[in-house]
Amino acid sequence: MPTTAGDTSLLRTNALLRLEEVRIAESQQALRVERARALPGLSFGYLNQGPADAKLYTGLQAGITLPVWYGAYRGQIQAAQTRVALARAQYDVARLSTSSAYLQALAEFQKQTENLAYYEETGLGQAATLASTGARLFRAGETSYYLYIQSLNQAYQIRQAYVDALRSYNEALLELNYLRGE
16 A cells, blocks of 8 residues: 555655666676776786697796777766766656656556445446335335336446456556556
């Protein structure tokens, strides 16, 4: 059940928003990698150029890597920064659309709650009264068979509307829980 009318902080567990958060983290990690490529580094290696069982032609290699032209890395770093900004913008769009959908679903849920409450408090009682009164009057001979059937039909329609209201309530609750990630 929802707690407060406009509390969109409940959307923290929404799957779409969590996916967008992962995309932001991935793009930030890619930016760190691009920045690290422009830094000096160490390299180590092992060489074996002969057959696997030969002891000749093996060696070790060590070196220092120094970037000579930083400009070659600048474009890659700027592209990675753009991907981070794009991921954040996509997250903001997803958050706004999810928040809007949540508020609409919350309004629909409240409407369906009121509708269901009407049937549970008033409508079902009226249906039972219609059916019992129609049956009592028909047995007493005070009404025709046609009016008796008509009162039963009205009671059935009220019960059917209650079932429809219950279905709509459950659908609204499911939508709300989906948006909250529950």
